[in-house]
Amino acid sequence: MDKINRLSKLPVYQQLYDIFRKKIDNREWDIGDMLPTEKELMETYGVSRNTVRDVLDKLTNKGLIYRKRALGTFVAQPTVEQGLVRIINFTEDMENRGLTPSSSVLSSKLIPASLEIANKLQIAEGEELAYLRRLRLANNEPMSIEDSFFVHRYCPGLLSRHDYAAVSLRKAMADDYNIHWLHASQVIRAIAGSRETTKLLGIPTHSPMLFIERISYSQDDIPIEFLQISYRGDRYSLHNELNA
């Protein structure tokens, strides 16, 4: 049973957020279920209504729950558009789309940073980068080519630690180097696929591709990874919701 620890350094609302978040992830509160009323939550956790509401507001903003006046608070259907809001990896992305992901490593080596990449990662030209090129598949059909560039100084030996056809880079960064992504900045474009890329994906030369470039920042707000993804235009699209 989760309780609020008044002696913890974490604020009450943060602890409560984590508790609720876990219940939703566990399906203890399942999709469509009504949460306990605000009054019940106050009593269960011994906090004031404003604190409960503060937490529910945050979960509402994240799209995890929704409220119906006079009816209650409910667990929301997970949205599919998170690839444009939350950092998710290829595996999670494909599973959201009901596809089975797999990968193969095409290249894995240390290289010096080009001027362009050095600028994006705020490092010196020529600094050592860990470079990984992977082919991504969905239901065993090629979906995209991913080129990852890591500042090697922050994750020495990264490339030889795991087989990245099976292990997620995100997990390796977290477990081995205690680096967690805080946020990322990305640009989305349409390009004509290069001869090399289209050949790897088994599509005609110059086929249109959705091209994403992303810079990811660690919890200390340091840019660590530069990522280029070329998605097949015929298989991949992005969805999102806009507000007024």
Added chain:
Amino acid sequence: MDKINRLSKLPVYQQLYDIFRKKIDNREWDIGDMLPTEKELMETYGVSRNTVRDVLDKLTNKGLIYRKRALGTFVAQPTVEQGLVRIINFTEDMENRGLTPSSSVLSSKLIPASLEIANKLQIAEGEELAYLRRLRLANNEPMSIEDSFFVHRYCPGLLSRHDYAAVSLRKAMADDYNIHWLHASQVIRAIAGSRETTKLLGIPTHSPMLFIERISYSQDDIPIEFLQISYRGDRYSLHNELNA
């Protein structure tokens, strides 16, 4: 001078939000400026601190302001990524990018809904649509082709009311039919430009294009407009921020 009207049907926080929003838009509170302290805002508008904070929280979530503990609250730099979060029109989008927008109308007529469009707009196949095709330019260079389809029943006579090379459709819908966009749902893809589209844009046939399809909903949550935009891949890209 803006005051809170206690007799208004609008809640206090909503009025306060509108007041603050207007001050930011007017540059009365300019970018980087420190806002009055929470205490001052309480006194100026005669509301409690929680209400002030509630409003500042909402503005923070929208990215319009940011807070620095012990220092104050400040007006944020406008972000350029709003095209992936907020509904904005071509004019606003180009101005955000520092470009000068212009338009020309290529076609304007009533047509029956195809099955595909009828499904997206939740109407019967063959129902009358107002169709408008426009060429969009930035700094007098072609940027995109926009095809708009409106359910004509909700905006009879739309096409003959204004010259849509100059007047925004959004403004016409609001002023003439009292229809305001509540939200929209869109899909982003990379496609090869058709012979017709590329010719209109003055680029090689089959050039890659960023293709956006959007369904926009009125304040009553009724789908009113279906929009297809083909952006030149060499001139247009989307930026956004992701969180963990």
Added chain:
DNA sequence: TAGTGGTCTAGACCACAAA
């Protein structure tokens, strides 16, 4: 030390949906 935002409490009354 003074002043800021960050967190939290204990109440109050209102608006809406369902029985």
Added chain:
DNA sequence: TTGTGGTCTAGACCACTAA
């Protein structure tokens, strides 16, 4: 009518930054 979430108040103490 009952019970829900929506709005609002008045206060308290804490944590951080700058002088």
